[in-house]
Amino acid sequence: MELENKIVLVTGAGSGIGRASSLKMAANGAKVVLVDFNRETGEETLRMVQDQGGEGIFVQADVSKSEDVQRYVNASVDTYGRIDAFFNNAGIIQKFSLLADVEEAEFDRLVAVNMKGAFLGLKYVLKVMEKQGSGSIINTASTAGIRSEHSVSVYSATKHAVIGLTKSAAMEYVKKGIRVNAICPGGVQTSLTQSVEEQFKAGGYMPEEVSNMRIGRYAQPEELAEMVSFLASDRSSYMVGSIVLVDGGLTL
Numbered sequence: 001m002e003l004e005n006k007i008v009l010v011t012g013a014g015s016g017i018g019r020a021s022s023l024k025m026a027a028n029g030a031k032v033v034l035v036d037f038n039r040e041t042g043e044e045t046l047r048m049v050q051d052q053g054g055e056g057i058f059v060q061a062d063v064s065k066s067e068d069v070q071r072y073v074n075a076s077v078d079t080y081g082r083i084d085a086f087f088n089n090a091g092i093i094q095k096f097s098l099l100a101d102v103e104e105a106e107f108d109r110l111v112a113v114n115m116k117g118a119f120l121g122l123k124y125v126l127k128v129m130e131k132q133g134s135g136s137i138i139n140t141a142s143t144a145g146i147r148s149e150h151s152v153s154v155y156s157a158t159k160h161a162v163i164g165l166t167k168s169a170a171m172e173y174v175k176k177g178i179r180v181n182a183i184c185p186g187g188v189q190t191s192l193t194q195s196v197e198e199q200f201k202a203g204g205y206m207p208e209e210v211s212n213m214r215i216g217r218y219a220q221p222e223e224l225a226e227m228v229s230f231l232a233s234d235r236s237s238y239m240v241g242s243i244v245l246v247d248g249g250l251t252l
Helices: 016-027 039-051 066-080 104-132 153-176 196-203 221-232
Strands: 007-011 031-036 055-060 085-088 135-140 178-185 243-246
Touching: 007 016, 007 066, 007 104, 016 031, 016 039, 016 055, 016 085, 016 221, 031 039, 031 066, 039 055, 055 066, 066 104, 085 104, 085 221, 104 135, 104 153, 104 178, 135 153, 135 221, 153 178, 153 243, 178 221, 221 243
Parallel strands: 007 031, 007 085, 031 055, 085 135, 135 178, 178 243
Antiparallel strands: none
């Protein structure tokens, strides 16, 4: 029970890595504040947490809106008094296309959720953690944030930005008792990524690693949840500004 009585805030908790991590951390003793744009899936995650004997609340929010972010942060503090760990996870994938064919509206959508959403989460959670004098933040970046990937230029740019935010926040707040790190998943079997192969095929380009992952399979969300739970806990106490690859060798 390495997270016993810790208050953990998770965005994008309604599915995929966010849901798996919420369940894992609740099983490890955390009280979880679950945030998702989709009320139905977010409340379903809360029921799953409660069914396994855990405790938490759900807050419906659009992470790209400052007022919604402040509301989920305030809900955490009003309900539990603090935020010990924050999994800044919510994100969306790009409609696959060459850069010159990306619609401006698509660019705005990706930047709003993936980049601004991560920024706003950091902005308001860091203020709470600074008052506490402690906290751990885990941002979700991507293998696309450390290398180029075909047909997802804007998504890649937003994940590069998440890594930049992670490193800057880590440097600025480490002396305030706050650790900021990021995970870079690659090839995870979630609803967000299940159509990746089809989109690559439609675009006429298929990277060899998609059909032949170096480890031989896609990751399960629960495998990423193990790393998230570790980074949220005191066991990762010397990790600051780390960009952690959990990609089955995808970037080798």
